[in-house]
Amino acid sequence: MRETPTVKKGDVVLSMRHIAKYFPGVKALDDVQLDLRAGEVHALMGENGAGKSTLIKVMTGVYERTSGTVTLHGQDINPKTPQEAQDLGISTVYQEVNLCPNLSVAENVYIGRQPMRFGQIDWHRMNADAVKLLESLDIHVDVTKTLDSYSVSVQQMIAIARAVDMSAGVLILDEPTSSLDSNEVAQLFAIIRHLRDQNMAILFVTHFMDQVYAISDRITVLRNGRYIGEYLAKDLPELDLVTKMIGQKFVDANTQAHRPSKDYSTVRFVRMEDISKRGLVHDFSMAVRAGEVLGLAGLLGSGRTEVAELLFGVTHFDDGVIYVGNDEVKRMNPRKALADQLGYCSEDRKVSGIVGDLSIRENIMLSLQAKKGLRRIPLKKQQEVAQKYIDLLDIKTPSMEKKIGDLSGGNQQKVLLARWLATDPKLLILDEPTRGIDINTKREIENLIVKLSRQGMAIIFISSEYEEMVRTCDRIIVLRDRHAVGELTDNQISQDNIMKVIAGGVAQ
Amino acid sequence: MNQVKQKLKGFMQHKEAWAVIGILIVLLFNVFFSPKFFQISFNNGHLYGSIIDVLNRGSSLVIVSLGMCLVIATRGVDISVGSVSAVGAMVAVFLLKSAGMAAAPAILCGLLAGLACGVWNGFLVAKLNIQPMIATLILMTVGRGIAQIISGGQILTINSKAYAFLGRGYVFGIPFPTIIMILVTLGVWLLTRKTSLGTSIEAVGINETSARYAGISTTQILWIVYIICGLLAALSGMIESANVSSADGNNNGLLLELDAILAVVLGGTSMDGGKFYLAGTVIGALFIQTLTTTIYTFGVPAETIMVVKALVVIFVVLLSTDRVKNAFAKLTERKKAGVENAG
Ligand SMILES: Nc1ncnc2c1ncn2[C@@H]1O[C@H](COP(=O)(O)OP(=O)(O)OP(=O)(O)O)[C@@H](O)[C@H]1O
Ligand SMILES: [Mg+2]
Numbered sequence: 001m002r003e004t005p006t007v008k009k010g011d012v013v014l015s016m017r018h019i020a021k022y023f024p025g026v027k028a029l030d031d032v033q034l035d036l037r038a039g040e041v042h043a044l045m046g047e048n049g050a051g052k053s054t055l056i057k058v059m060t061g062v063y064e065r066t067s068g069t070v071t072l073h074g075q076d077i078n079p080k081t082p083q084e085a086q087d088l089g090i091s092t093v094y095q096e097v098n099l100c101p102n103l104s105v106a107e108n109v110y111i112g113r114q115p116m117r118f119g120q121i122d123w124h125r126m127n128a129d130a131v132k133l134l135e136s137l138d139i140h141v142d143v144t145k146t147l148d149s150y151s152v153s154v155q156q157m158i159a160i161a162r163a164v165d166m167s168a169g170v171l172i173l174d175e176p177t178s179s180l181d182s183n184e185v186a187q188l189f190a191i192i193r194h195l196r197d198q199n200m201a202i203l204f205v206t207h208f209m210d211q212v213y214a215i216s217d218r219i220t221v222l223r224n225g226r227y228i229g230e231y232l233a234k235d236l237p238e239l240d241l242v243t244k245m246i247g248q249k250f251v252d253a254n255t256q257a258h259r260p261s262k263d264y265s266t267v268r269f270v271r272m273e274d275i276s277k278r279g280l281v282h283d284f285s286m287a288v289r290a291g292e293v294l295g296l297a298g299l300l301g302s303g304r305t306e307v308a309e310l311l312f313g314v315t316h317f318d319d320g321v322i323y324v325g326n327d328e329v330k331r332m333n334p335r336k337a338l339a340d341q342l343g344y345c346s347e348d349r350k351v352s353g354i355v356g357d358l359s360i361r362e363n364i365m366l367s368l369q370a371k372k373g374l375r376r377i378p379l380k381k382q383q384e385v386a387q388k389y390i391d392l393l394d395i396k397t398p399s400m401e402k403k404i405g406d407l408s409g410g411n412q413q414k415v416l417l418a419r420w421l422a423t424d425p426k427l428l429i430l431d432e433p434t435r436g437i438d439i440n441t442k443r444e445i446e447n448l449i450v451k452l453s454r455q456g457m458a459i460i461f462i463s464s465e466y467e468e469m470v471r472t473c474d475r476i477i478v479l480r481d482r483h484a485v486g487e488l489t490d491n492q493i494s495q496d497n498i499m500k501v502i503a504g505g506v507a508q
Numbered sequence: 509m510n511q512v513k514q515k516l517k518g519f520m521q522h523k524e525a526w527a528v529i530g531i532l533i534v535l536l537f538n539v540f541f542s543p544k545f546f547q548i549s550f551n552n553g554h555l556y557g558s559i560i561d562v563l564n565r566g567s568s569l570v571i572v573s574l575g576m577c578l579v580i581a582t583r584g585v586d587i588s589v590g591s592v593s594a595v596g597a598m599v600a601v602f603l604l605k606s607a608g609m610a611a612a613p614a615i616l617c618g619l620l621a622g623l624a625c626g627v628w629n630g631f632l633v634a635k636l637n638i639q640p641m642i643a644t645l646i647l648m649t650v651g652r653g654i655a656q657i658i659s660g661g662q663i664l665t666i667n668s669k670a671y672a673f674l675g676r677g678y679v680f681g682i683p684f685p686t687i688i689m690i691l692v693t694l695g696v697w698l699l700t701r702k703t704s705l706g707t708s709i710e711a712v713g714i715n716e717t718s719a720r721y722a723g724i725s726t727t728q729i730l731w732i733v734y735i736i737c738g739l740l741a742a743l744s745g746m747i748e749s750a751n752v753s754s755a756d757g758n759n760n761g762l763l764l765e766l767d768a769i770l771a772v773v774l775g776g777t778s779m780d781g782g783k784f785y786l787a788g789t790v791i792g793a794l795f796i797q798t799l800t801t802t803i804y805t806f807g808v809p810a811e812t813i814m815v816v817k818a819l820v821v822i823f824v825v826l827l828s829t830d831r832v833k834n835a836f837a838k839l840t841e842r843k844k845a846g847v848e849n850a851g
Contacts, residue, residue, distance in 0.1 A: 338723035
């Protein structure tokens, strides 16, 4: 790794000018600029598909830019690969974690730069170093286990740890917090502040407004691939920021999703009774009625996702009973769940969500088609359905025949939502459905959830964002350590109470 | 000029492009060095000529390759197709010879043998989650043993006219294998592209976990493709054996799996699974056959074919690596820039 020239706080370290990046049919970036300064945290803001990730990929050599210049410490650079960018001192955590799931945690942290001893990898030292590094970020894992034995959020923290460890001068974080809970976010911010004080230049992408203002000094806004402006965070109130992002007066920043009326039916559509799965969930019971939004709250690893996966039959329970309608289900699997009119929009869109090489249309139709069986839904009908959801969820794409893999992260998430809405389920399980979705669309999705429940759909809503849960849920079951520890209804529902119950207290 | 360039660029975007170019090159070669290649004559109500020969002798490879294509699309591979084709042929021939069965039921039994092989492979891959290469390796080795046991280690010869028709017959002057090939191609196309099966197969190949979460029964899909592959392998084995009126457990369909895989990959389907190209596969298989026939026409020893095929494999593998692809893209881009500057 090369030496970083000494820099003073506020010096421009990295500068991008007149950057353009065209994909077939899309001008992802058009005359964009960006300046990163030493000792500052810079937030890159914009709606889904605005071009944030593309700008980062252009900077770090994942994509070749169509035109424009990038200078680092005053010198033109043109890295051809992320490795080259890394060697120049630009360390990046991309939006989609791309580590190796079947290598150990330690190997992932040190891949490509393993400590050597007598011409061989020094496993002992590598594992010890990894433990030390991860502990310093408050991540407590067995570094010899494979990466995929840990949740997305832990993987995300490991990716961050790796980047932080390698960083020299510039650190880029593309939506690092989208799968983290508040403790982990606090952890991460402590690290970022520490690095900033060491005169590192840091670029940070997020859709959480509070995080932007908590950590960043400067903000660059992009809209539709164009540069809108650079501002000091303290000079740009949130409302103005949002207006710049979406390009019109942002009417109501705090629209409450309408709390549904209480007239949902008393018919319990799905019941889980004393469901257990060794090591994952312990004695969990719940019932969800048509027309209600039931929230599952809890810290990461509390068993929220596990409950969803057991209910949908992705994993199988050891003990207990599930009833769908009046039928007892001995063994659930996704195909049966689909036939029983359940839907499950899973947490990890890359691993268990998108089918990257298929088109947006095919991805939207996937579950509806699976439900219909071999008989192909006529193309015309497919196009109608796909178009309906592209409009409804404002999916930004030049054509529904584009590969879903080429969409921006947030737009991929919308396609997955569309996939399940298209099946018209009676119970829809949403696990972090708004992850990576911009603030405006997020509100629209919240409203949609409430509206669907009003029309009689039962919804199970899982989110790390308690604010979002409070706005949409009728009832919240709180989980801790893999079992339910409390339930909140009506006016008990508040962020405070959720946190109290999680912490072991009683709601009031 | 620019339009031509646009068209060319558009053409190269197609995954099938390389197989088409391959065939064109070999045909062009024949235009110069062996114009006889293109002669087609009509004798005794039969079409004759090298082109017809390619379509005739290439039929069995096309048929296996179509099955292989579906398997590869699911991110698998079936290296037992050669053995399975031998088993299919042996079952049919044995029943004709020793059990005195009529041709039609014997062929049906041959198909059933192929189906059973497919069920077995599917069981190992879909149910037991064994890696496809390993799973089908079992039948690749055991299959020939089974064929040997059936025939008692002999090469069985028969003189059933009806069975021979499968490999040597003509209908409306067109070789019967060619007709079967066309029907099978049509059938596989209808089955995958006119139902939801094709997309499901691709989904499983691209991201099995996502496919499963979306409610697709991945087990069922995997099973289906291995069964289709087994069926088609047996069919192709019987066509070959009918052509020579014999069955040889040791040598029928030897190295067929390699040709089939080559045809599929040449045709644009990636070994990493996902999107599959039936037309490309057919063209890829016919390319291999054109190459073989051309070399034979020149009276070159058969071993040379292996060398030429090896060269083709190297070429294809090189072309499909990212590095070469990027270099290629840059080359065309630079040319374009040059043209624009000049203009
Ligand atoms: N590889 C690609 N091929 C084609 N188009 C692409 C590709 N990558 C990105 N795009 C397009 O470029 C635009 C910008 O995408 P980008 O991923 O940069 O958005 P983003 O601002 O990061 O959005 P998000 O907040 O959803 O992550 C989108 O319209 C997207 O569809
Ligand atoms: Mg992005």
